[in-house]
Amino acid sequence: MAENQNKLGFIGGGRMGEALIKGVLAAGLYRNDQIVVAEPDHRRRQTLHDAYGVLGEADAGPLWDHCSVVILAVKPQVMDLVLKQNRAKIEAGKHLLISIAAGIPLAFIEAALAPCQARVVRVMPNTPALVLAAASALSSGTYAGDDDLKLATSIFAAVGETVVLPESALDAVTGLSGSGPAYVFTFFEALIDAGVKVGLSREVAELLARQTILGSMRLAAESSQTPAELRAMVTSPGGTTIAGLHALERGAFRALIMDAVEAATRRSVELGRG
Template structure:
């Protein structure tokens, strides 16, 4: 797929950069057709030098709004309303807006654009975007077409894997994959410490844990087996793995993980009110 028209970014921070990196890798658009605004001059220079994209001061965002048919809103959620109100006169019916701001509903974006009927899509990516392995959920906002969703899928598949979901699931997505990297890191850290506890040095423990996690994920993704079946493959009767699994389950490990995701989902709902 090739993206039609130019692609703009309002906000050239970490997530904006990850998207630029991924998009350029897939060659669905060239660097010359990407425009970014950011208030920090060193950031603009860095993006222009590293990726050869066109960068502008945030006060000159009219270049982006007049030059780009698709614009990704990659600013912090706290300033989203201010940014939209400020750009209201420059956003028109021909724009496709794609917001990645956590917790900002498409209805709120629409409500801040009273003078136009542009199409809106909301996306929830996660931090593995920085290594082009994000898990992203996309939802239709007002007026977004099937073609718009395909455009957004092409963009977000360039930084990992993306699926389309109804917006009513976005609090669950926030609790599961949005917060998910933190749960994984919280498992990785004590695994490394456990390696030390049983006598390994730190660098050996780190390598063994990281490669075990990476390899297990790759195995689970490549296999058609249920995770329980993959676990059974390493669990022999009276063996070492069942001794370790017994400790995890005695402490309620599965329930704790489910409670964590549920608590994060509830918190996302509260913050969205």
């Protein structure tokens, strides 16, 4: 890729921001001297500078003169304040805003910045971005063009897989992949406890459970077979696996997962309504 002449700005230097910095540097999309992070916590700014060589600012003011792309990596509760503090410096023709604040609709950001016809892309990533294995869904706002969406997609592709969806689908994305890591970690914990219950040491149970999950997901990623076909490979007639699967079905395991995703989706809708 040709050298990028514009800087990439971050308002907020938390874990997700750090994951994106790590990803874009590894992908060669930006150099470290082309990345500016506005973060009020001095120690956090210093940590990011020491780890990645990026530039740091105590507030977002200086970003707008040098950064054509600014990622709003702040908590939803402070988004309104951040937009009010910076609205006078945002220019539609110069700046692309990318929001990763959960539950904040595109319309909210666009209205807060009116009459500027701000170009905004909203993204719902998830925490595996920290190891460059995220699942991110992107939606473009009213004034964002195809090139804006393409640029935003390239940034998030640097930390994992991406899909482009209408904003109306982002609540479902939040319920599935946004909250999904918590479901997986809960399952991981349950497998470990189950191993302990049947007589394994906790250390051995954790090793076996972790590798089972990792190996199974790698097999699913590299295989052309469906999850049902892969499950059938492990499930011999009258064997141990079918006995375990029967116990899961008796406990409505699939229905519980569906209920969890549905509940998280409903909560995302509620948060988006304020």
